[in-house]
Amino acid sequence: MNDQAEGTQATPSPIILETRNLQKDFKGFTAINNVSVQVQTGSIHALIGPNGAGKTTFFNLLTQFLKPSAGQIIYDGKDITHSRPAGIAQKGLIRSFQISAVFPHLSARENVRIALQRTLGVSYQFWRSKRVLDQLNEEAQATLELVELGDFADTKAVELPYGQKRALEIATTIALKPRLMLLDEPTQGMSSEDVSTVTDLIKRVVEGRTIVMVEHNLNVVATLADTITVLNRGEVLAEGDYDTVSTNPAVMEAYMGTTDAA
Structure with a gap:
């Protein structure tokens, strides 16, 4: 007899989105190199890094605006690596853009x-x-x-x-x-008052949803993110909560050019 009692439902996967060794090459230049990331269901997962780190390219790969050179993208337990953008949106993976x-x-x-x-x-x-x-x-x-x-x-x-x-x-x-919202620079170009308003807004709408966000404002990241992935030169430099990544010497060097304390 099946171990699961009749009428019971399978437990939802704790991982809603995963990339496995994702790579994107542009005529000899590797913009994303061997990036493996797991996003927990119901979390806010921030993607940060210096300019040119590959954050927007990574977003474009997730939504198939760009096709990966190698690797896999798994969403809700299904391989969507070669899906079309419209098909991905229909599955509940919805993206906003830097420009309104x-x-x-x-x-x-x-x-x-x-x-x-x-x-x-x-x-x-x-x-x-x-x-x-x-x-x-x-x-x-x-x-x-x-x-x-x-x-x-x-x-x-x-x-x-x-x-x-x-x-x-x-x-x-x-x-x-959406089941998963991809927010690309949601506070870009805003006044401090607007940043505070949109930060509070994101807190409210996350209930029942998962959010992956690219964000330059580290105060926003510190306030919102459960998990932070730091990219640098197309590779994962560090990952963890804000306290973990903000004190990581490699992250400090990537952002500031030095590991010395201020």
Whole structure:
């Protein structure tokens, strides 16, 4: 008889995303070299490193904007190394970009509503009837409330301050029902006030989701990340929590050019 009792469910894997010896070569230049990373389900995993370390290339490999030269990408127990970008998104691995990617002349509600169209099976079909799209207004409003944009539902995206545009982008990402969110520099170019707002926002939306983020602001990383992977010259330099990596001599040298204490 099977050891599992009838009606029981398998325990979800603690690892939602894994890369195994991932590599990317560009005409003799190796941008990502033998990178193996494991991301725990329900965690915030930060990817940091000096400029040119390979962070964005790594993100592009995860979402198949670039094809790996070698290695594997495992998501939710399945090999997605050779999947198409649209197929990866349909599996719940959703990415935001460094530059805000919302429709500037649509309202905040309309931006979220377009993302929600996936739930009706009519994604990217903009010329739907008002009756069909109005079905999504309540969920769109709830999503905006989650990112503190409820009062700006009718405001065009172009009229929102930069920090609120990034909040709207996170709202549209949430609307795509991600299991794993890839956030590429979510606080880039923000004032300290906006950085604080978006940091608090990420804390709120992580419940029930996993986040992998590339982030230059180490204060944000220290506040949010459960695990940090440090890349340098395309290779994993160190990994662990913030206290572990911030005191690692190799990390200090990569960032500061010295291991001497200040």
